[in-house]
Structures are given as structure tokens and as C-alpha cells.
Amino acid sequence: MSNPLTTLVAVLFFPGFSFILTYALWCQWVSRKAAARLQNRQGPLHTGWQGTLQPLADFIKLLVNEDITPAAADNPVFNYSPIAVFAIPLATFLIPIQSLTSLRGWEPIASFEGDLIIVLFLMSVVILAVFLGGWSSGNIFGAVGATRAALMMLAYEIPLSLVAVGPAILAGSLQISKIVDWQVTSVNAFLGAPNIQGLAVAAVLLIGVVIYLICLLAELELRPFDISEAETEIVHGWQVEYSGKKLALLNAGHDIKMVLAAALVTSLFLGGPAGPILPPFVWFILKTTFCVLVLTNMSVLFARFRIDQMVAGAWKYLVPLAVLQVMAVVALSGVI
């Protein structure tokens, strides 16, 4: 932390809050437009070029909407949990994006040994805020949605964390920027002298990516796992009593969580901002947008699962598969 002014600029503008918010709104547009075209619709069209400004317009519109708090929900937990849902992913996002600044030779503002654990922990804390917010809303649908969100977390949290540890074991570090460095050096080494071990590592990590993406669908409450907010069943579940500013924060928090998830996939499995010819910044944007597109594509393909089917499926298939994947990674890390 040499210059406080640089640090302040980094936190507030790039790669800080302004950039993250803009990028989250961009990814919301990408996701909405892609989903619409896949479903034979037009999607956002009128605000800005091809509706690119629509997410921003929605955000502002919700900010000026009347904020109604029901008498039964008038308590601090209900009022502050949207702030937590918004602020925690925003703060967490600084860490995976560090890999981007480190490549450009900038001073990292939040990169240290063990930051992967912090990221995983903070992402779980968001669900706690969701649960408290839904539970304290004094609404039966909110309570059901909150219980479902907590139940879902029991199902996907373990495979999610297990799989994220795989690249860390291979890189021998729990620091995200070091995991990125390891990927870059080992891919370069593999391209220089292709060998069978490298292919095996790639195959095992591919299984990891698939498990990770499925768990992220659940974490982000996208179909087929939008069980905790299922509109047709429990009327947006835990969000049911939120309106106005609070709902705007919840939606923005969801978008930031989506790009955070995409940035994590990019950093842990896709080599972060590294890539030929184009500058690292462009590579980072391309890769995260690609991850958002993959998540969107997966989410329009299926019908919604029931909560019991989802939990049973996760414990029957995802958890054993994740354990096997980590065991394979450990075995392989001895080889290379």
C-alpha cells in the first residue's frame, strides 16, 4: 500500500466499486438478452443500444419506488439484510479481480495467502443474510423461501467448496492470484512439451468445472434451482416483502454475485486474465462474459426441481463426485 490516493482510486473506481457495478449491470444485460434470444423473445430493446441501459434504468426505477415495510416486518434484521446481500459480494469481488491488476503490474489492494477461503466463506454468509431477511419478513411465503434457501445451501455448499479447493491443491497455494500464475505456467509448459499427465489434470479439472457450474446455478438461484424464489409457487419466496430501495439492492447484489461467480470460475479454472494477443483486461471480460453465457444457457434448458429432489440429487451425485474429483486431484498432484 504505497500511495493512499492510488488505493482510494483503486477501491472506488478501477477495479473497485464503480467498475464492478457497471460490469454487473452489463452482465445482467448479457444474461437477459441471451436468455430472451434462446427463448425466442427479443429481450431488452429500447433503453440504449439494444437495451444495454435497461438494467441501469430498472435499478434507478426501483430506487425511486416507494419502499413499503409491512408492520410485521419492521425490525432491523429485515431492514439491514438487503445491505448485507448487496455489500458482501461487492467487497468479495475485489479479491478474484486482483489477478487482473497483478498482471498489469499494479499494486494489489486485497491479495494474500488464504484469500480463496475468505471468498468461499463470504459467499456462504450471503445465504445467511438471505435466510434472516426472508425469515424476519413476517410473511409465510418469505419464511418458506428462507427455509428453502437454507436447505439448498446444505446441499450445494460442500461440493462447491470441495471443487474450488482442487486447483488450490495443484497450485500449492490458497491465494487466487498464485493459482492463476500456476495455471499460466503449467499451460505454457504443457504447450511446450505435451504429456499424458497434463491431459489427465485437464480432464479432472473439467469435471470440477462442471460440478462447480451446477453448484453456482443453485447458489445464484437460477433455474433449475430457483427453488427459494419460485415465482409460481411461493411468489418470489424470501424476497416477497421487499420493495423499492431494498429490492434494488437485492437485485444489484444478485447481479454482483453472478459476475463474482463468473470471475471465480475464470480465475480458478480458465486462467484468469491470461491469454495471447489481446490485453489481459479484454481477456478477463471475455472469459467472465462467456461464463455468464454458459450459466444463462444452462438455466433456460430445464424445468425447476423440487426442493427434495434437489437436495437428494446433490447428496447422491454431486457430493460423491466432488470427493472423487478432489481425491483424483490429490493423486495427480503427486505425479506432476
Added chain:
Amino acid sequence: MSEREFVIPIGPQHPALKEPESFLFTVDGEVVVDVEPRIGYNHRGIEKAMESRNYIQNLYLTERVCGICSNAHQTAYTGAVEEVGGIEIPERAKYVRVFMQELERIHSHLLWLGVAAHEIGFDTMFYYVWRDREVVMDLLEEVSGNRCNYAMATVGGVRRDLPRDKYPKWHKMLDKLAERTNYYIKVASTEKTILERAVGVGYLGKEDMIRLSGSGPNARSSGVPCDIRKLTPYLIYDEIPFEQIVVDNGDVLGQVLVRTLEVVEAVKICKWVLDNIPEGEIAVKFNPLQRLPEGEAVYLVEAQRGELIHYTISDGRNMPYRHKIRAPTLGNIPSLVERLKGGYIADIPITIAGIDPCFSCTDRMAFYDEGKDKTWTWTEGELSRYRKEWYSR
């Protein structure tokens, strides 16, 4: 009620119900223990209004009982009136009425398929089905000039002819519908997430269905052959070669299969009608001032949702003395309650949507005191006095 149980109210306003109806669910965790339906939120006074309008004016009222089965209501109404009046309609008019009825069945069942997909959270299928449904909507518009409320039937025949030069184009549109529906049958019976949400959901066996007297696709999905078009054929349904679709799945998948297969069957009927329609007049003359002889008649129609009953009494004037409409959903509510019990909260929307409910057509208003087991009626003056008292409180 035990400590673990609590009550979830669904309706009269709820995103899964497009119409006002209330269900009180007693749930234990995620499992539904008991259901208490409450109908009667919507009173439009159509039956009463019909008693002061002549038989031609009533055509437009009956059509507006329901937006989706408007033609079924009109077919049943005209059928009942013609039976009372002893009016014999031309052969060609019967073919046109059947054609309209089957087109409406296609549009209604495809609409339902989209809604069902939406209820289980499969919005992509919803958008695709509704896109393909536009083909039949265009066809209906080309035939009648309207996308709903076609105003085709009249007492004594039909109001518009089917121009012969359009038949090749209509054949092509119908082929497209059949092709797309066959694709959706394949999707619905093979896609894993749909099967997870449809197989065994809202199950009701054949015996229970007969006991609870369900009708239409709801009953045929439980293996009860109850198609009015086969049991008491009206118009020319006894001449048309078509299959009665009955499956014995008894669950939501069975309802999907019955409706989609019926779409394919309806396409065949429409094509048969276009191939075999005779030349001739489309209507006999009927004067709005014409009086009908005294008498009464019941006319049954297999509407998209089930057995639709129109019952009319004439006292010799040019307007009905009493006209009673029984919409199919009323007969399906007891079996719906049975289907819901023992299911999950997550399955409530698809199970309710599974019977293709049309609550607003079903609802009537009556005064009933539960404690004293007493019913009564109010005049218009008493109602308006009650309203004034209520709002001045």
C-alpha cells in the same frame, strides 16, 4: 392442527392462479395435509341478464362467459335453443361448427401446455409453445376475423362460410400444428426435469375419479372414457372417424399426454372436415322477434375442459325463461382437492393448473348461512342498500 402444521393461503390473488379462487392449504413442512377450496368470488350475473334479452342478443352474452371456450359456450347455447325451437340447421353449418370447435380445442390445449410448463418453471418451453400456438390463432383469425370470441354460430346455423379456395393453405397450417405438437409430446415424455415434476404428481386413480365425477381431460387422464363427442354425439361427431384419448397415468404427465394427443386428433378432425364438407346453405333464417314454443332442453358439449351443460327453459316468448350454464371446472374441483392432498407445496401450482381450471366461468353467487343451513335471494334494491351500508361504515 399439530404444532408442525401451518396454513398457507393461496388465492384469491396469487401468481399461479390467473383467476380469483381461494385454497387454504394445511401443510406439514413441505407436504400438503388438507385443502379447503372456496369458490364464488366472481359474480357477473350473466344467467340473470339472459332472461331479459332475446335469443340473438344472448349469443353475445354466452360467448363472453369464457374467453377461451367462447365457441364451446356458443355451440351449446345455440344447440339448446334450436332443440327447444325445433330448428333444423343445414348440414354445412354443422361442419363449420365442428371445425371451429376443434380449432378452439387446439388453441386451448396449446395454451394450457404453455401454462403448465410455466408452472413447473420451464419458461423456455412456455415461449416456444405459445409461439407455435400463433399458427392456430392466425387460422382462427382468418376463418372468423377474431382471435377470440369468434361470433361464428347463430341460432339456425353459422354466420360465416369457409371459403373453399383457402383450404390448401389451412391444410398446411394444420400440418405444421400437428408436427410441432408431436415434437412437444416427444419433449414432454423424454425430458428429465419435466418427468421429475410430472410423473406421480397429483395422482388420482380411476375408481376415485369416477366417484368424484371429474370430466374432460382431467378424467380421461385417469383412465375414465368420458368424451361427450363419443358418448352422446352432437352435430356430426358420430360420422367423424376419431379416437377418444384415454390414458391411465392419473398424474400430471397423463394430463399432458391427453391434451397433446387430443390436439393431434383435433387436427385430424379439422382436416377431415375440410375434405368432406358438403355444399349448401350455412343458415336458416331466424328472426330476433321470433317466439319459441314452450319447452326445455339440455345440450351437452365436450368443451376443452370437459363436459359443458347448457339448460334452457322457454315459456313461449322470444327470450328464455331461465338459462343455466354449468362450466366443466365445477365438476373437476372435487377431484382437484383429492389430487392436491399428500403432495408437496412445490407441486400445488402444477396440480391446480393440471385440471385447466376456469374459475370465473364456474363461479356463481348464492346466499347461504352455514350455521342455519338456510339459503335466500336478494333483489337489486336490497343489494344496493347493502352496498351503501358497507361503504358508509
